[in-house]
Amino acid sequence: MRIVWLISGLASVALGGLGAVLPLLPTTPFMLLAAFCFARSSPALHGWLLRNPTFGKAIRDWQANRAISRRGKTASMLAMALSLVVSLVLAVDPVIVIFQVLGRVDELTQV
Secondary structure, three states: OEEEEEHHHHHHHHHHHEEEEOOOOOOOHHHHHEEEEHHHHHHHHHHHHHHHOHHHHHHHHHHOOOOOHHHHHHHHHHHHHHHHHHHHOOOHHHHHHHHHHHHHHHHHHHH
């Protein structure tokens, strides 16, 4: 079963990395999932993820409080708003903009 958790953790890190550069793919949930999987498969990878300068604090906050910091939420909301503004400025297809807005509304209702 450890190998399944390890592969799931590695896949989650890969998806989270993609989410850092792709506007419709979230990063944080995949990194939280990776930490969960690595805790069951690889203490070394779990520790590496917790010490990661980019994602470590958010993961530790989640594990301790089951919440993301106010600063993290603010940064997330600003990034979502910026991606929407960029889409509007670049005259992206209105259907894509609608999906972005609907996705943002869904994410904001979960905060």
